[in-house]
Amino acid sequence: MIIYTGQGEGTKAAKIEKQEGEFSPKEIWNNKTIGTGFNTPVLKDGLLFGISDKGNLFCLNAQTGQEAWTGTNPIDRFAEILDAGPVLMVLSSKSELIVFQPDSTKYIEIARYKVSETPVYAYPIISGNRLLVKDQESLTLWMIP
Helix, strand or coil, X not given: CXXXXXXXXXXXXXXXXXXXXXXXXXXXXXXXXXXECCCCCEEECCEEEEEXXXXXXXXXXXXXXXEEEECCCCCXXXXXXXXXXXXXXXXXXXXXXXXXXXXXXXXXXEEEEECCCCCCCCCCEEECCEEEEECCCCEEEEECC
């Protein structure tokens, strides 16, 4: 299954089938209401977590495309979401690192940190228990407990 999304396009899933020697895509599901703008969603435990083109965190069932939940407080349209093992992390351009529980029923925030005084647009890097954050002026190393 291939899951794809884009600003103003919703989120869709398809599979590639071979019929009479030709390959063609077949749509599995289409969620027309939730799509991303400037980030790549994360697939975890059968759930798709992302940041909508309106800046809200969301969770979809990856098998059906059904919305599990959508956050009510916009975070940032320019943000990245990371799988950090037992938790997910969002790093916004507003320099906020948000840690939340990957849950299928609701948004559960665990922690929120200010990681820079300048905007962050670079994708953060996780290496073991370390998180590298590049802002407009510096590169910082954060330790993950």
